[in-house]
Amino acid sequence: MSLGIQLTFAAYLLILIAIGAYFFVTTETKRLSDYLLAGRDVGTWPVAISEVSSVASGWTFFAWVGVGFTLGINGLWFSVTMVVIIIFMYRYVGSQFRRQSEELGSLTIADHLSLAVDDDRIAMYIRIVATVAILVFMGAYVGAQIIAVGEAMDTGIGIDYLIAIALGGLVVGLYTVLGGFNASIWTDVFQGVLIFVAAVTLPILMISEVGGWSAFVAEAGAVEEAPLLDISGGLAGQALLIATLAWVTFAFGTIGQPHSLMRFQAIRDERLLSPASVIAVTFQSLRLTVPLFIGAAGRVVYGSVDNPENVAMIAIVDFFPAVIAGVLLAAIVSAILSTSDSMLIVASSDLTRFYEERIDPDASERELILLGRAVVGVLAVGGILLAFVRPGTIFEIIEFAYVGLGATFGLPLLFMLFWERMTGEAMLAGIVAGLASSIGNLYLLPDYFPILVWPVCIAVIVVVALVTSETGSAVADVPERRPVGAGPADD
Numbered sequence: 173m174s175l176g177i178q179l180t181f182a183a184y185l186l187i188l189i190a191i192g193a194y195f196f197v198t199t200e201t202k203r204l205s206d207y208l209l210a211g212r213d214v215g216t217w218p219v220a221i222s223e224v225s226s227v228a229s230g231w232t233f234f235a236w237v238g239v240g241f242t243l244g245i246n247g248l249w250f251s252v253t254m255v256v257i258i259i260f261m262y263r264y265v266g267s268q269f270r271r272q273s274e275e276l277g278s279l280t281i282a283d284h285l286s287l288a289v290d291d292d293r294i295a296m297y298i299r300i301v302a303t304v305a306i307l308v309f310m311g312a313y314v315g316a317q318i319i320a321v322g323e324a325m326d327t328g329i330g331i332d333y334l335i336a337i338a339l340g341g342l343v344v345g346l347y348t349v350l351g352g353f354n355a356s357i358w359t360d361v362f363q364g365v366l367i368f369v370a371a372v373t374l375p376i377l378m379i380s381e382v383g384g385w386s387a388f389v390a391e392a393g394a395v396e397e398a399p400l401l402d403i404s405g406g407l408a409g410q411a412l413l414i415a416t417l418a419w420v421t422f423a424f425g426t427i428g429q430p431h432s433l434m435r436f437q438a439i440r441d442e443r444l445l446s447p448a449s450v451i452a453v454t455f456q457s458l459r460l461t462v463p464l465f466i467g468a469a470g471r472v473v474y475g476s477v478d479n480p481e482n483v484a485m486i487a488i489v490d491f492f493p494a495v496i497a498g499v500l501l502a503a504i505v506s507a508i509l510s511t512s513d514s515m516l517i518v519a520s521s522d523l524t525r526f527y528e529e530r531i532d533p534d535a536s537e538r539e540l541i542l543l544g545r546a547v548v549g550v551l552a553v554g555g556i557l558l559a560f561v562r563p564g565t566i567f568e569i570i571e572f573a574y575v576g577l578g579a580t581f582g583l584p585l586l587f588m589l590f591w592e593r594m595t596g597e598a599m600l601a602g603i604v605a606g607l608a609s610s611i612g613n614l615y616l617l618p619d620y621f622p623i624l625v626w627p628v629c630i631a632v633i634v635v636v637a638l639v640t641s642e643t644g645s646a647v648a649d650v651p652e653r654r655p656v657g658a659g660p661a662d663d
Contacts, residue, residue: 180498235567240467244400251460253423262449289596291645315558428582580606595644598637
């Protein structure tokens with residue numbers, strides 16, 4: 173493996189650690205919200221780019237490229253649905269959630285759902301179940317990212333997989349421990365630019381290698397196993413219906429990703445969400461479509477590979493000079509690390525808040541920040557251990573975690589924001605249903621995952637809310653929008 177690639181990659185990792193060290197030295201973190209939400213003072217561009225980077229992850233350049241390699245553009249069902257949901261979240265959810273979060277003083281979505289209920293007993297149960305769900309789904313998610321880091325370093329840089337996952341977990345844990353949410357945001361911004369370069373450049377070179385767009389279309393259409401440029405994926409009838417529903421319901425998980433929702437909580441002013449949405453939707457549309465073409469082009473160029481999820485890594489090494497390949501490999505790993513750091517912050521936040529609320533209410537802010545940093549370190553080690561075990565493909569692990577988080581947290585949040593009959597009991601039931609149905613659907617009826625998760629969770633929330641609407645515990649209302657001119661709205 174080229175020494176130039178390895179040196180470039182090593183320099184990039186040092187830059188990430190330097191960003192974390194910079195915020196450790198320069199940022200005054202006297203309050204837990206400073207460490208976990210950057211003092212709710214993040215501007216438009218950092219929020220938008222980091223929100224995209226935080227979900228780009230190993231999914232984009234590994235799992236999604238693998239889908240393009242095996243199924244072609246059939247995955248666009250997921251992409252289109254997700255873009256629509258992102259627009260909905262920025263347009264209708266972000267400002268209300270930001271307002272309510274500041275009113276309640278919540279730092280994460282699990283924290284938010286607990287604080288929104290006026291019955292202390294129900295709130296305690298919500299916090300316990302939500303924390304368990306965070307550990308289950310975020311643990312799986314972080315493990316998937318570290319697996320992807322290992323694959324990237326092994327395939328692209330020539331570092332042994334086991335050494336690679338240990339190194340990747342160490343780097344992301346270190347800069348997140350040092351810099352907190354500020355480091356997470358600004359490493360995401362830095363990485364988001366590199367993601368854009370890698371995503372745009374690679375498919376152009378691969379398609380050029382085939383002989384241009386016309387030659388690529390002809391050869392992709394000639395693949396016998398699956399018509400790569402047919403959105404139906406060669407399916408018809410019931411099989412097409414089930415496959416499409418699986419993609420669409422997978423995308424529904426977008427409503428409840430804690431690491432994305434934290435960006436809404438951290439933005440300086442809710443009026444910044446509108447320009448941020450334009451940036452976010454543009455970048456999301458790019459990262460949800462281009463990797464499918466990278467995978468399809470890889471199918472045409474290479475014919476077959478041992479692991480389709482590694483095609484982007486192979487192509488980067490093959491199509492670029494050593495130094496540029498090192499930078500682009502760093503971009504891929506940056507996408508993975510940007511998700512890992514956000515997830516570590518979320519999980520750390522929820523465990524720290526659980527400690528503060530239920531174990532030691534008198535803990536000082538300094539103690540809580542130290543605890544938060546310690547939790548990040550422990551969770552990073554846990555992710556490394558899960559990567560050693562490797563219970564499935566990157567796609568399979570992320571699909572489970574993504575759907576589980578969406579159902580467990582997204583649905584209760586939407587019902588609370590938009591349905592006046594929502595109760596604390598229904599919120600608790602919805603969180604339990606999200607956790608249980610995600611696991612149950614995957615293991616009992618895997619052929620229909622995640623289609624069955626959503627109707628089960630919606631039915632549980634609606635039924636319990638209707639039954640307890642008169643006698644159940646109340647949930648917080650959304651505060652009125654702040655009058656224009658009442659606060660800063662400039663980036």
